[in-house]
Amino acid sequence: MGEIVRPARIVEGRLRSLAAVYGGVMRTSMIRTVQYRANTLIELALMVAEPVVYLVVWQIVARTNDGSVDGFTAGRFAAYFIAWSWVRTFVQGGSPGNWERRVRDGSMAGFLMRPIHPVHQNLALWVGFGIARATMWIPAGAVLVLIFRPELHTGALQLLVFPVAVAMAMLARTFTQDTIGAGAFWFTRISAIGSIVGLVELLTSGRLVPLELLPGWAQAVSWALPFRWTFAFPIEALIGPMSSGRLFTGLAMEAGWLVVMWMVLRVVWSRGIRHFSAVGG
């Protein structure tokens, strides 16, 4: 008779292996980011260019409009779009096109052979990329701060909430992209659906413009969708000012959407995987 292994020890063992895999994959993706540094630097430059264009336009609008737009001064726009740039760099979370490619060329079979769920592998990969890129972003961010002079109203509570909000945003975005990507088990052109969702996200997440500037109906739409909570909220939490009530409401909304997305991902994935049949990989 062998030793009886208690369930608690099995769970502990599984968690330990999962942590080891996460550590390994994250380390690999960080090394890849640095290894392909020319690519990373070009992408970072372009990722910074997008918010800088929005920032410049809205600063012109603020200056033309007696210094501010709905309470947003040039300095506050600077704070918003510089924080935007860092958050976007960190929470990219992959693309449905990656899953589409893996299903199409059969390499998904290789992912399924490993003793860890593909979603875990993907998450670890993008957290690693996010950490490496967000670190490489710092010199560019310092230049933006010197040029645009952001105006921050950040309290101690906001500094505590911000990392939690960003971490949840990272998870939520990865789950959303993975859920759309799992559609590749049924449809061959899932990246087009991803682009359509991306365009809805563009407007309702605060990427084009701070959501406070949108008309009432558009703000109401953004409240009902997850993208506001997984992009604009961490930024607003960092740049402030934000009351404790709004901070906790935001965290609760973000956590709620995270749970919903995780459940949807589980359902879509478990059903979709039954449709997968591929050779090669």
Add this chain to the structure above:
Amino acid sequence: MSSVRGERGRIPHGIAVTAVHLRVNILNELQYRSNFFVQLLQTVLMTVNGVLIVALVYSKVDDLNGWRRSELLAAIGVFTIVGGIMRAFIQPAITRMIEDVEEGTFDFVLTKPVDAQLLMSVRQIEIWQLADVVVGIVIVAIAAPTLPAGLGIEEILSFLALLAAGAVIAYSMWVAIACAVFWVVRMPYLDNFFFYIARAAQFPISIYPTWLRIGLSTIVPLGLAVSAPAQAITSRLTWTTVATVCAVMIAFVALSRALWKKGLRTYTGASA
């Protein structure tokens, strides 16, 4: 005598190869008609985003560095047209070239008896992306009646000429960027590059401060490629802009061709 025949024969051969590839690509794309509706939905959403931003900006101010509402709307239309041309003809070819270099299958392009850059450029197109061009023309048509200086034949002709020049600039810029793959081998985020650069070029560059205007005219000249036709259609075109477009176009065509040739000498193949 044979060399003369060779030179004379080369141009028709190139045109024939281009025509065959375009025809095969179009036939291939026509098999997937539902893609047109997916593309149309994407275009409509992108346009709604652009139009909403214009509406939002002009709900706060009457004038954005000299650009009035109808002029900026026309500029958004031009941006949509240039974006459509880029996504239909340039992006698919560049993306495939990069995938081929990564996988080593680019050898099959190099072994064909035709100029490799020409073949790379015409073998992959996505015609449904031309929905953007249609939507862009509709936006320009909507803005046209309220343009302060009106829209005459002179504006339309200069717009078309600068649109063609802009397309050449955009093509050359992307070839120059893509040539980096011969040295770095992998360019995994290229799709993102297309997206970010396009977002940066959505407003006319004359709105921006000088440093950004110079950057979007020379380092990443897509801003100029979009702005120049937008200026033409809004009667803002100056000879300085025309001269800048010509100079940037010539410089980028020469640069992209030089990088292409240098890159090919570096390329060693990966699998074949």
